[in-house]
Amino acid sequence: MGSKKKEIALQVNISTQELWEEMLSFKGLTVVDVYQGWCSPCKPVVSLFQKMRIEVGLDLLHFALAEADCLDVLEKYRGKCEPTFLFYAIKDEALSEEDEHFSHEKDDGEDEGAVSSEKTCTLAIIKPDAVVHGKTDEIIMKIQEAGFDILTSEERTMTEAEMRLFYQRRAGEEAFEMLVHYMCSGPSHLLILTRTEGTEDVVTAWRTLMGPCDPDVARREQPDSLRAQYGTEMPFNAVHGSQDGGDARRELALLFPGFKFSEQVPEAPLAKTALRSSR
Template sequence: MGSKKKEIALQVNISTQELWEEMLSSKGLTVVDVYQGWCGPCKPVVSLFQKMRIEFGLDLLHFASAEADCLDVLEKYRGKCEPTFLFYAVKDESLSDEEECLSHEKDDGEDEDVVSSEKTCTLAIIKPDAVVHGKTDEIIVKIQEAGFDILTHEERTMTEAEMQLFYQHRAGKEVFEKMVHHMCSGPSHLLILTRAEDTKDVVTAWRDLMGPCDPNVARREQPESLRAQYGTEMPFNAVHGSRDREDANRELALLFPSFKFSEEDIEAFQGTEAEGAAGPTEAHCIPEDMN
């Protein structure tokens, strides 16, 4: 019974304007899952929220859900079918100057686990099907020969919670469970890719190197692409790439939470500049389709 109470308290349902204002005045970061009455809140993210609150604490991280039809402030989100999350940040004014200084020092790169780049980056995943067939090294060589710089390279077996959130735009579709199961079936290799500034945009260049999503189509249309050479059939197409720059930033933030984006990427990801401590800052994220 105790665990049930914790699960209920994890995500507050906002049903009135008063509760909305109270939640958004909370110090720290508040994440609001805006849902439609006919489909309900996004269930796959609940386990991830629980993990994050355990890791980061309860004081400065808050999760809530709100039905778009119940609040006038959410009128522009009514009738949408995509999962929608709103992020509101309120600075804690009680943070001492000394604590702020320590925080900035850590952000400046003293933490060895923090990866940063001043260049535009994208996520590349060598999927479990290519890894299990021993093709990882070959693919990495081809990535480097194509002019990409590998900023970081990590072997990892994905968790179900991560992949449910990663593919949340496909939740409810027949392919959803198959994709989640495949990505959790064994180790993947996660890479953060960059390119020289005077070359093609890194997101577009990586998608061109991967080729069409379906390996059979790739073999017909782009026989030299990675999916044509190493993929077999859907969803075993060897590699993953973000659809566009916004999607790349979202995926990197999910799988590499300590990654520090360039200023240009931050502006693209947030859409608008932060308003500072004068009031809550809202960032709107609707996951895009991905190959």
């Protein structure tokens, strides 16, 4: 009986607009499992959510359930048969600089392999098509020549679970399954980029260097861009970049969980971490 009460406390059921607005005031990160009335919430992740929240802290990580048909704000998610998770983050402004400094020191001591930065950062991915054609070194050289600093770099094959969460905003699109399969088809090269020169922020500068999403359009409009030079056709466009500062934080947290942010691009008090479909 005690364990049942604990499960309810760890995963709040949002059934009204009032409860939804109250949920949006939670400090820290809130993960919302959006489900359909004819399809129950994603049960396999409940035990994982419980373990994560206990480890991270009850005040920093929250999990909620929300039925799409009960809330107007979730109208666009109605009728979806895929698991849908929405991420909301709000910073606790009451956290003092001294407490924040102590928190970073503690984290550094617990995770020796963690990467941290006080600069604005973004995620760059050299996709499987470019890696398999041996273009990784060329692309990295062009990235450095363009004035970017590479904080960390590693090659690995993404899992299906990672990519379904990574591209969850595109779950309703016809090409979603092909995109997930493509991104898991072989090794990708992942980089965390910063920028010390130039007037553009690192997210904008990297997206400019990548060029238009469609390689054919890139060759017409920005022939010197990476997608023009190394992409072939959609979705084989060689490289990925975060859409904006909020997406960069979400994507880096997903693929580099040990990465620690310090001074980043200012965010709105509430940021929904879902990818745009323009990539």
